[in-house]
Amino acid sequence: GAVVSQHPSRVICKSGTSVKIECRSLDFQATTMFWYRQFPKQSLMLMATSNEGSKATYEQGVEKDKFLINHASLTLSTLTVTSAHPEDSSFYICSAILFGQRTDTQYFGPGTRLTVL
């Protein structure tokens, strides 16, 4: 149980375009989802925390107008990278916390590799 999926797994886009990444909890409802970013051979950096039905909370230094997060349901959160540039190329990973459960474990998606040309 507690499977989280991401779509797409890989995306290549041209500079200036916008890219949407979906994060879904497949077999559970998630009150909270998190978005992380990981550069090659580096650690995960939390970008924002997404709560269903409310505005996301962004970490310091993360531009909310560039990384739009929508958490419209208890099973889906989306991250849109607007006007993507090559420096936005990275591995984006989401995670989710089970609704109504002890919030000690995050379940991670498989990640989305974004390459901006």
Add this chain to the structure above:
Amino acid sequence: SQQGEEDPQALSIQEGENATMNCSYKTSINNLQWYRQNSGRGLVHLILIRSNEREKHSGRLRVTLDTSKKSSSLLITASRAADTASYFCATDAKLGGYSTLTFGKGTMLLVSP
């Protein structure tokens, strides 16, 4: 900001040997978790140890936590080539009612057959 710092950054061993990775952190925590990541993939949760626990086992994994030294170690016994991956510790400070994980830089483990 990153809190956990793993060492070593990279570790290369032979199959059958034990692998020990260490993690240090700076602030008070609710719990500490270890994750595994295969190259280019998502994270797999390995084990969670709470701040009031000192040692925990799961199969070939043994985790210790010393809150006085703000450090943890992950021991993988009888390593296998399939254990080759990056291992991250993550501290949970539980801010705002839900867990917020802060990841360390990771240890890249290479197990040779």
